[in-house]
Amino acid sequence: MALKPTLAEEPLSQLEPRKILLIRLRAIGDVVLTTPLIRALKRQYPQAQLHVLTDALPGTLLAGNPHVDKFLQAPPRGSSLGAQLSQFRDLRREGYDLVFDLFGNPRSAWMTLATGAKTRVGYAHRFRKVAYTHPVPKNQVRKYQVDVNLDVLRHVGIPDDGLQTELFLTDAEKTWSHTALWDLESKRSKLKIGLNPTGSWSAKRWPLVHWTELTERLAGKGIRPLVFWSPGDPEGVKPWASALGDKVVLAPPTDLRQMAALISGLDCLVGNDGAPQHIAQALGVKTLTLFGPTWGLSWNPPSDSRFGFLQTFPSCGPCDRTLCLNREDGKPGYLDCLNNIQVGLVEETLGKIMRFV
Numbered sequence: 001m002a003l004k005p006t007l008a009e010e011p012l013s014q015l016e017p018r019k020i021l022l023i024r025l026r027a028i029g030d031v032v033l034t035t036p037l038i039r040a041l042k043r044q045y046p047q048a049q050l051h052v053l054t055d056a057l058p059g060t061l062l063a064g065n066p067h068v069d070k071f072l073q074a075p076p077r078g079s080s081l082g083a084q085l086s087q088f089r090d091l092r093r094e095g096y097d098l099v100f101d102l103f104g105n106p107r108s109a110w111m112t113l114a115t116g117a118k119t120r121v122g123y124a125h126r127f128r129k130v131a132y133t134h135p136v137p138k139n140q141v142r143k144y145q146v147d148v149n150l151d152v153l154r155h156v157g158i159p160d161d162g163l164q165t166e167l168f169l170t171d172a173e174k175t176w177s178h179t180a181l182w183d184l185e186s187k188r189s190k191l192k193i194g195l196n197p198t199g200s201w202s203a204k205r206w207p208l209v210h211w212t213e214l215t216e217r218l219a220g221k222g223i224r225p226l227v228f229w230s231p232g233d234p235e236g237v238k239p240w241a242s243a244l245g246d247k248v249v250l251a252p253p254t255d256l257r258q259m260a261a262l263i264s265g266l267d268c269l270v271g272n273d274g275a276p277q278h279i280a281q282a283l284g285v286k287t288l289t290l291f292g293p294t295w296g297l298s299w300n301p302p303s304d305s306r307f308g309f310l311q312t313f314p315s316c317g318p319c320d321r322t323l324c325l326n327r328e329d330g331k332p333g334y335l336d337c338l339n340n341i342q343v344g345l346v347e348e349t350l351g352k353i354m355r356f357v
Contacts, residue, residue, distance in 0.1 A: 001111070007328075010144075011157025012098070012119065012121075012156040012157055012158060013044065013156075013157045013158055013159075015045075015097070015098065015119065016045075016047070016048075017045055017048045017096075017098040017119075018047075018048055018049065018063060018095075018097055018288075019048060019049045019051070019094060019095060019096050019097055019098075019248065019332060020041060020045060020048050020049065020050045020051065020096065020097065020098045020099070020100070021051050021052075021072075021091070021096045021098070021099045021100070021101065021115060021117070022034070022037070022038065022041065022050065022051070022053070022099075022102065022219040023053045023054075023099065023101045023102060023103055023108045023111055023112060024051045024052065024054050024102045024103055024250070025053075025054055025103045025105075025107070025108055025110075026052075026054075026055055026072055026103070026257070027056040027058065027275070028057060028061065028231065028275035028278075028279075029274065029275040029278040029279075030058075030061070030062060030145075030337055031054050031058035031061060031062070031279075032058075032165050032275070032279060032282050033145050033146050033149065033165060033278060033280040034052075034102060034149055034151045035065070035165045035166050035167070035282065036149070036150060036160065036161060036162060036164060036165060036166075037102070037145050037146075037149045037150055037152070037153060037160075038050065038052065038065065038067050038068060039067050039151070039161050039166065040150065040153055040158065040160050040161040041067070041100075042067035042156070043161050044158050044159070045098075046065045048098075049069040049070065049093070050067060050068055050069050050070075050098075051068075051069060051070040051071070051072055051096075051109065052068050052070075052071055052072065052286060053072040053073075053074055053091075053203070054071070054072075054073075054074060054328045055073070055074050055076070056073050056076075058072075058255060059073055059262065060255075060256055060257055061167055061170075061256065061257065061279070063204075063257070064168035064169070064170060065166075065167075065168050066168070066217055072091075073266060074087070074111075075087055083161070086112075088110070088111070089110070089114075089247060090113035091111060091114050091115045091281065092114055092115060096115045096116075096117040097117060097118060097119065098117060098118075098119045098120075098121075099112050099115050099117040099119070099120045099121065099122070100121045100122070100150065101120070101121070101122035101131070101132070101150065102122075102149060104122055104123040104125060104128065105128075106128060108122075108134075108190045108276075109122065109128040109131040109278070110131070110310055112131050112132065113131045113238070118133070119133055119134065120133050120134065121133075121134040121136060121150055121152060121156055121220065122134075122135065122136065122180070123135070123136055123137075123138050123140065123152075123234065124136060124137050125138070133350075134155075134156050135156045136151070136152050136156070137155075139151060139313060142295060142297055142298060143298065143302075144163065144297065144298060144299075144300070144301060144302050145298055146163045146165065147163060147302075148298075148339065150163075152258070152350040155159075159244060163276065163301060163302075164279060164301075165282035165301075166282050167260060167279060167283055169257070169260065169261055169264060169283075170183070173257060173258070173261040174261060174264065175262075176258070176261060177258075177261035177265045178265060179263050180252065180261075180262060181226075181262065181265045184226065184251075184252075189221050190269070191267050191354060192226070192266045192267045193218065193223050193225040193226070193264060193266065193267060193268050193269075193270065193274075193350075194225060194226045194227075194228060194251075194262075194263060194268070194269040194270065194271070194280075195211065195214075195215070195225045195226070195227045195248070195269075195270055195271065196228045196265045196269055196270065196271025196272060196274065196276045196277065197227070197228075197235060197237050197240070197271070197272065197275070198228060198229060198230045198235050198237060198271070198272065198274060198276070198280055199235065199272040199274055200274060200275075201293070201294045201322040201323070203292055203321055203322055203323055203335065204272045204273050204274065204292055204293065204294065204323045204324070205235060205272050205292075205338070206272055206290045206292070206338045207335065207338065208236070208237075208240050208342050209236075210338075210339075210341075210346075211240070212240075212244065213310045214270075214343050214346055214347060215244055215247050215248055216247070217238065217343065217347050218247075218347075219247045220287075223311050224246070224247065224248060225248055225249070225270075226248075226249050226250075226251055226252060226262070226266065227241045227248045227249065227250050228251050228259065228262075228263075228271075229250070235326035238250065239305065259276070260279050260283065261284060263276060263279055263280050263285055264283045264285060266280070266285050267286060267354065268285065268286040268287065268288065268350065268353060269285055269286070269287050269288075269289070270288045270290075270346070270350060271287070271288075271290070272289070272290055272292075273289055273290070273291050273294050273296075273299055278287045278299075281301055281306075282305050284306075286306045286307065286348055286353055286354070287306070287308070288306045288307070288308045288310070288346070288350050288353055289307070289308070289309040289310075289311070290310055290338065290341055290346070291311040291318070291337075292310075292311075292317070292318075292335065292338040293317055293318050293320055293321050293322075293324075293337060294318060294320055295311075295318050295320075296309040296310075296334075301353045305353070306353070308350075308353050309350055310312050310341050310345060310346065310349060311321040311337070311341070312336070312337055312338075312340040312341055313337075314333070314336040314337055314340065316333065316336070316337075317336075317337045318337065320333075
């Protein structure tokens with residue numbers, strides 16, 4: 001006799017929800033990587049309103065997404081209890097029928113419960129799984145994070161719609177980007193290559209000495225790359241770029257969407273693992289990503305020749321740590337994962353992607 005399906009195994013594809021909430025807090029890149037799931041949800045439930053709850057900055061990248069009916073901003077971390085409770089009440093008033101929690105920490109689990117939705121899907125963490133009517137086993141296989149996200153849908157019987165991430169720029173933003181790149185004299189370079197030496201973790205940053213050598217090699221090919229930097233410039237990119245003079249062009253100060261618009265006008269973006277690479281891939285811009293402590297297989301689109309990556313595997317990694325285990329610069333083994341990525345190999349791989357070798 002066949003076993004009766006458990007609640008978590010019952011497919012949700014036959015539901016007819018009026019209103020759906022997707023919760024994905026924090027990181028910019030992680031929000032970009034949810035866009036295939038957003039598209040699949042809207043395809044499955046075209047009649048439903050789809051709301052996305054995330055943090056303020058990454059949420060700006062959802063503007064113009066035709067699959068998102070409403071963006072909800074989560075209170076900043078460290079907000080008062082009153083602010084948190086106020087949002088819980090607002091979520092309850094929305095009357096959601098179906099909620100997906102892709103973040104899966106205690107805060108997002110409480111948000112999910114606060115909605116009062118009849119159907120709630122989230123990861124089956126030991127304690128937090130009680131917040132969900134459909135707990136999903138945590139992924140145990142090393143694979144692209146978009147595919148991991150889509151496993152949540154597959155587990156509840158909703159088909160995916162492919163792995164391609166997507167962002168939507170307005171015509172005004174595209175026009176601004178074209179004008180800005182022209183004003184930056186990128187027309188003098190036969191290829192529009194961007195360099196992204198930034199990184200939210202120090203352990204993610206390919207050392208600037210290697211970026212310098214790569215820039216010298218590109219200059220020999222008549223390529224004058226556009227260099228991106230982050231607010232506050234914690235990596236010291238601006239003085240580094242200034243020292244290189246006319247061999248590079250420093251990107252102007254931008255907000256996040258303007259940065260995305262500039263990236264959209266490039267032929268390729270070479271950079272450390274981080275949000276700019278995910279943004280470029282979502283816009284269909286070629287990328288070459290240099291991975292250190294994080295797994296390239298998890299954070300780079302698979303089997304797509306437009307999006308290359310390089311990674312070495314010292315005995316200590318990939319470790320997924322924000323700081324190098326050998327924390328002192330100059331100590332044997334310090335950032336071996338990135339230092340072992342040779343400039344010549346980066347140049348050669350970029351050439352294959354851009355077909356100039």
